[in-house]
Amino acid sequence: MLPAVPTEFTPIASLAGGVLIGLSAVMVMALFGRIAGIVGITTGAVTAPDRGWRIAFVAGLLTAPVLWILATGTAPQQSVGTNLLAMGAAGLLVGVGTALGSGCTSGHGVCGLARLSPRSLVAVVTFMGFAALTVFVLRYGGL
Template identity: 70%
Template sequence: MPLDTITPFTPFASLAGGILLGLSAVMVMALFGRIAGISGITTGAVPGRRDDWPWRLAFVGGLVAAPLLVLIVTGQPLQQTVPGDLLAMAIAGLLVGFGTIIGSGCTSGHGVCGLARLSSRSLVAVLTFMVFAAVAVFVLRHLV
């Protein structure tokens, strides 16, 4: 495998991100009594759709603002490796969206919050995510 396809090892950035993610999950549960699942938060962030849309919209705004804050503080944009195939990305996005509907939640809702609550449904969901992610990586990197 070429070295430019290997994800760099970033333990401190990963630790900081994990701490912030965990803190936000605890804050959403403590302040609003809700699970910090991104699919559920974004679905309810539309004004008028739910009574609690303001905090949801603020949460989504924070997701958008965070990379901009990194750019301002460091002077460097976050590096992302996004495929150039827009059709494949659209299909993948639709599949993920469909998966969150049939799985009653997303990776953050089940993986971060559900596992922390020892939810057996979340454990099954996370195992399903991980198996299909491993299969997708294997197929895309070694067969396609």
């Protein structure tokens, strides 16, 4: 069981991050007529005929932490565990979930809800519910 660690309150950074995510979703829709879902973008970077913008999008995701380090002199703060087996299992479950749900948190949660998609609402309620349950089980040892 993990100890409950309070999360730092960062309203300015959180607002800025939300604005940037929203702006990128609007730009992808306006420029390419596509949903800014990370799973679809990364898959399409390998398989889609319009892979140029997708590769640029993924490169931006990978470049952002490097730019942060260059700008601040410190790495972004991480709270990810170091248990490789648990991270591998979590990654597998996320991959299966995105395949079953036909999308990910960015596709359904940001873009789908903004388009008032009922399917995205069901997906978001499902993965947020399971996320809350997972945190509860991991922090407090179960029901």
